Amino acid sequence: MTQRKILFFDSKSYDEKTFKDALKALNGQDKLHFTFLESRLKEETISEAQGYDGICIVNSDARNSNVMDKIHEICESVKIIALRSAGHSGSSVEIVKKYGLHVCHVPSYSPHAVAEHSVALLLSLNRNMHRAYFRTKLHNFSLDGLVGVDVFGKTVGIIGTGGVGMCAVKIFRGFGCKVLAFDIKPDENFAKQNGFEYVSMNDLLQQSDIVSLYAPLNESTFHLINKEALDKMKPGAMLINTSRGPLVDSKALVECLKAGKLRGAALDVYENEEKYFFKDFSQQVMDDDTLACLISMPNTIVTSHQAFLTEEALKTIAESIVKSLLEFFK
Helix, strand or coil: CCCEEEEECCCCHHHHHHHHHHHHHCCCCCCEEEEECCCCCCCCCHHHHCCCCEEEECHHHHHCHHHHHHHHHHCCCCCEEEECCCCCCCCCHHHHHHHCCEEEECCCCCHHHHHHHHHHHHHHHHCCHHHHHHHHHCCCCCCCCCCCCCCCCCEEEEECCCHHHHHHHHHHHHCCCEEEEECCCCCHHHHHHHCCEECCHHHHHHHCCEEEECCCCCCCCCCCECHHHHHHCCCCCEEEECCCHHHECHHHHHHHHHCCCCCEEEECCCCCHHHCCCCCCCCCCCCCHHHHHHHHCCCEEECCCCCCCCHHHHHHHHHHHHHHHHHHHC
């Protein structure tokens, strides 16, 4: 088998390590050769892929329809595009199929990683860990403003009971919480076995002390949590989102937090995250006022789409992509 060349765009140090490890583990070193670029795939960088047999990109790069439409003519050698993600919501990657290019992505990876991160966000938000951490760094050991609530006995609303949502259900049940769930395809057998119930969206919002999102992004879930939904939530409730940023109307959330309706919100995703997440802007002025406002509030936590980032998940992603590439070229 001829050694095929694959170019990685927008790669990080952990990508290079895990993909090289996966290539070695699957005995593919004589079949595939990887080159890693830090630059993203865009119109100015498409030409970098000339002479390569395939490219590996992230979902955000696949959203550029102009790029997807030009790959076949600028890089005739490219025969496959691999996405380092479980899905490709909002992407334009399907465009390339009409030109005969193959597309592969990760079927799934560690739902535990995302579910556990959502719970970590909740606990940090509730017990003000983010504030306590910086306070003690300044040798300030006062406890004013750090009061939380018991998670035990609270009602948790799970929106979306796919793989991640089901993991979250089990975790919250372990905390001694009452769990309510909403899904367009309820799994009543799973609910019966794990001691929770499916309810309407309205009932979930009105009854839950904690609302955590695990739904995919599509037309019906875009701004699922909007002003109307936020108005229905219990006063003092907490909102957690580790699924997709556009599920939450960020401007409506800011106004809700300003009004003091919610106890707080913790987000690992943001609807306009593409410009900022995964990059260092510490020496620049942020021009996204909504994101800046969310970060600045004392009762919010924002992490940069890192819920997936565990060694186990990265290993699964890399091995899945390498297997798909080996199979395709075979």
